[in-house]
Amino acid sequence: MSTAVDIAGPSSPDQAHSSAKIPNEPLRPSLKRSSHPYTLSHYISTPSPAVDVKGLIQPSPAQEQRPAQPSNSKPRRAPSWPDMWESPSGLHLAHAAELLMRAGLLALTPATTEQASLGAQSSQPAKKEAAEAKGGKGDGEGGGSGPEEEEEDSSGCSTDFQPFLGAWFPFSPALFPLTGFQMGGGHWRSAAVGAEGIEGLVAEGYSPGSLGGGGGGRRKRKRCGECVPCRRQTNCEQCSSCRNRKRGHQICKYRKCEELKRKPGGPGFDSRVSGFDLRGSDFTLGLAQERSNGALDG
DNA sequence: CGTAACGTAGTG
DNA sequence: CACTACGTTACG
Numbered sequence: 001m002s003t004a005v006d007i008a009g010p011s012s013p014d015q016a017h018s019s020a021k022i023p024n025e026p027l028r029p030s031l032k033r034s035s036h037p038y039t040l041s042h043y044i045s046t047p048s049p050a051v052d053v054k055g056l057i058q059p060s061p062a063q064e065q066r067p068a069q070p071s072n073s074k075p076r077r078a079p080s081w082p083d084m085w086e087s088p089s090g091l092h093l094a095h096a097a098e099l100l101m102r103a104g105l106l107a108l109t110p111a112t113t114e115q116a117s118l119g120a121q122s123s124q125p126a127k128k129e130a131a132e133a134k135g136g137k138g139d140g141e142g143g144g145s146g147p148e149e150e151e152e153d154s155s156g157c158s159t160d161f162q163p164f165l166g167a168w169f170p171f172s173p174a175l176f177p178l179t180g181f182q183m184g185g186g187h188w189r190s191a192a193v194g195a196e197g198i199e200g201l202v203a204e205g206y207s208p209g210s211l212g213g214g215g216g217g218r219r220k221r222k223r224c225g226e227c228v229p230c231r232r233q234t235n236c237e238q239c240s241s242c243r244n245r246k247r248g249h250q251i252c253k254y255r256k257c258e259e260l261k262r263k264p265g266g267p268g269f270d271s272r273v274s275g276f277d278l279r280g281s282d283f284t285l286g287l288a289q290e291r292s293n294g295a296l297d298g
Numbered sequence: 299c300g301t302a303a304c305g306t307a308g309t310g
Numbered sequence: 311c312a313c314t315a316c317g318t319t320a321c322g
Contacts, residue, residue, distance in 0.1 A: 219304095219319080220305075220318080220319050220320065221304070221305090222304090222320090223304095240312080240313060240314080241303095244314065244315085245302090245303095247314075247315055247316080248303095248313085248316090249301095249302075249304080249316075249317090249318095250304080250314095251302075251303055251304085256303095260303095260304070
């Protein structure tokens with residue numbers, strides 16, 4: 001439960017009261033049961049040939065300084081960093097990262113990675129690494145290792161933000177398959193991008209069991225439980241789905257599973273990049289740059 | 299059986 | 311396309 005992160009939505013002022021009925025955990029037991037081939041901790045702890053992922057996930061001052069949600073009386077979006085989650089998925093961060101990487105700014109070669117992690121470590125001991133080293137099993141599945149974990153995971157993924165260029169990016173393993181993340185040139189190939197990782201994650205929405213054996217095809221898919229939205233704990237209580245819950249029967253927009261957003265069998269569904277054209281949005285890039293600049297400046 | 303949430307159709 | 315509403319499914 002402590003791994004359960006609380007991604008405050010674009011602004012979820014009263015998330016505390018978010019529907020007592022809504023499970024305040026990232027996954028329902030049934031979801032957890034849906035058995036990914038790997039747990040999050042697996043992705044973190046799995047040694048990657050080219051890059052030390054653990055090195056990338058060191059917390060940094062930037063994260064430490066993350067302003068606590070101002071319990072503003074104004075329920076509307078505050079211009080604080082949670083704005084990054086304005087997108088229901090928050091995936092535009094990954095998008096931005098991808099764009100930056102394409103621009104050669106985020107070359108994840110072992111060397112650069114080392115530097116990156118070095119910079120990140122500068123102020124924070126490798127407690128996260130230590131925690132991970134203790135055993136991927138310990139914390140991945142339910143495991144909360146402690147309060148500190150909660151602090152660091154506030155973004156919604158166990159390994160969420162990397163101190164790239166002074167900006168933080170979601171580093172959820174689930175994001176990679178979802179966003180078509182690929183560290184170019186074969187510099188980096190995380191376990192998440194491995195065949196099993198991808199297939200497992202992508203196919204998750206269609207667990208054969210829940211599909212009833214691919215019968216009519218109108219079987220309900222299940223939340224992947226791994227994506228950023230899935231890992232959100234609270235309903236925003238502001239989106240149309242939340243406001244309209246009684247009649248709409250819809251989950252909070254910001255908790256809507258990325259996998260379920262994709263049309264099954266639709267174009268690009270298989271490509272993991274569907275609905276998420278990495279070449280399109282200036283907004284996300286701008287956002288990333290903005291943040292990056294801000295971090296560099298400040 | 300109640301509730302949560304997915305699928306989908308209707309509407310603007 | 312976003313919103314809304316309803317049918318349906320899944321689960322406790």
